[in-house]
Amino acid sequence: MHTHPNARLTPIGRERLIRQHLDEGRNLAQLAADHGISERTARKWLARFRSGGLTALADRAASQQVV
Secondary structure (H helix, E strand, O other), X not given: OOOOOOOOOOHHHHHHHHHHHHHHOOOHHHHHXXXXXXXXXXXXXXXXXXXXXXXXXXXXXXXXXXX
16 A cells, blocks of 8 residues: 555544544544644545545545646
């Protein structure tokens, strides 16, 4: 598995964060702050997990901007 060098969390860490929110009822904003990511990013991962399961938490290739 190739993880982006600047990624705050690996896909396993993302799963832990999502599980803490869903299984333990922990506040998503607080979890995001605890892990050094934005709430927006945490919500993005939650949405991906809900739509595609664990595989959706994998790193995605960045697309190049076309000018």
